[in-house]
Amino acid sequence: MKVEINEDCILCGLCEDTCPEVFVMGDEFAEVIVDEVPEEHEEAVMQSVEECPTEAIIVVEE
Numbered sequence: 651m652k653v654e655i656n657e658d659c660i661l662c663g664l665c666e667d668t669c670p671e672v673f674v675m676g677d678e679f680a681e682v683i684v685d686e687v688p689e690e691h692e693e694a695v696m697q698s699v700e701e702c703p704t705e706a707i708i709v710v711e712e
Contacts, residue, residue: 651686651687651695653707654682654708655708657679658705659679660706662703662704664698664701664702664703665680665698665707666680669691671684671694672684672687673698695707696709
């Protein structure tokens with residue numbers, strides 16, 4: 651699984667709080683710090699996708 655953050659991000663921090671192994675707060679947007687989401691973090695990432703208030707986290711189809 652791969653994810654990206656788009657320009658709709660408002661730096662609310664929810665994704666980093668939910669899965670700091672994958673997301674960090676950048677200067678303008680949250681950032682994904684892994685190329686491929688490790689399997690053990692996929693559930694937390696999907697929770698972040700579902701709870702993102704601006705739907706800025708995108709699951710990239712492979």
